[in-house]
Amino acid sequence: MSRLRQYFITGLLVWLPMGVTVWVLLWLLGILDGIFLGVLSAVEAMVPGLAMVAERLRHIPGLGVVLVALVILGTGLFVANMFGQWWLRQWDKIMTRIPVVRSIYSSVKQVSDTLFSGSGQAFSKxxxxxxxxxxxxxxxxxxxxxxxxxxxxxxxxxxxxxxxxxxxxxxxxxxxxxxxxxxxxxxxxxxxxxxxxxxxxxxxxxxxxxxxxxxxxxxxxxxxxxxxxxxxxxxxxxxxxx
Structure with missing residues (x-):
């Protein structure tokens, strides 16, 4: 029994890291697909004529991940110039004027800017x-x-x-x-x-x-x-x- 227990623990140590890694990746994929499906449903509600196209896009695996990644990359390219920076400042002004959203948005923005800033000292040592x-x-x-x-x-x-x-x-x-x-x-x-x-x-x-x-x-x-x-x-x- 002791050897069987030892073999079981050894096998568990082999499969556990792989299982947790797959679970985390599937969780991230689910979040990205959920964002894509939410945006697709909103577009379909506003433009009824796109119902057939939207239904086809829903059944393409991994499309939500690719499109969300492209949107994030495109946003980064857009705000990298003066025109994009101006629009970003206008967006920040709008978000900071909404009573409930203001506190959440400002806190998350400040923390994310500090953590992901290339010149910051956050978690540097x-x-x-x-x-x-x-x-x-x-x-x-x-x-x-x-x-x-x-x-x-x-x-x-x-x-x-x-x-x-x-x-x-x-x-x-x-x-x-x-x-x-x-x-x-x-x-x-x-x-x-x-x-x-x-x-x-x-x-x-x-x-x-x-x-x-x-x-x-x-x-x-x-x-x-x-x-x-x-x-x-x-x-x-x-x-x-x-």
Whole structure:
């Protein structure tokens, strides 16, 4: 019985990653096809003469995925010029004037612009910090630096980090901690995510991940590797004025 159990677990470990991958791909395909069918139904309702064409398009497998991808690509090409940027600003003005939609649209837009911006610092580094108590270490991701009113209430050099939960990293905790309390890791963000999702089972290669010791976390900033968010002279002057 023990050998049968071992064989079953071994076979499960072979098929589970493939099954989850196929399930995720089918889920994404279902979402894209659903968007396509929704748009097709709206066009059919507005133009009754296209009912025959719409019925034929519904039975073409994968057409929704291709068309949605082309629409997204075309939108990117459209807003890459000045004319498209003008239309995008007009669209943003309309969306920000609708009472309920305004809060959702603005929040999602700000987060997506930060995450997908090529010049942003969001999730650019994996760091090590003590959380939720002193002596307990966890992996976090650098998301930026506190700003606005929050920065005026923080005395010292602080950074913003995101602490993901395990095994689902899409939920977690947002923390603002002193820069001197974190240790920069040499592992990539992808390797750190794999480490978190696997609950420490899939460890990054030693050559790619050389985390600092706990002593480095409490050492002065001059004795540790710097994170890529150096405080500029202008920021320092602004803080001193406040």
């Amino acid at each position: 994996a760091v090590l910090l003590q959380y939720p108590r002193h002596g307990a270490w966890t992996i976090a991701f650098l998301t930026g630096r506190p700003g606005g009113e929050v920065a005026r209430h923080l005395d010292g050099d602080y950074i913003s980090v995101y602490v993901p939960t395990t095994p689902n990293p899409t939920s977690g905790f947002f923390l603002m901690v002193p820069r001197a309390d974190v240790v920069e890791l040499k592992m990539s963000v992808d390797e750190a995510l794999k480490y978190v999702i696997s609950m420490g089972v899939v460890a990054p290669p030693v050559s790619a991940a050389v985390p600092g010791s706990p002593a480095e976390a409490i050492a002065p900033p001059t004795e540790r590797s710097k994170l890529p968010l150096e405080t500029s002279a202008a920021d320092g002057a602004a803080r001193s004025d406040t």
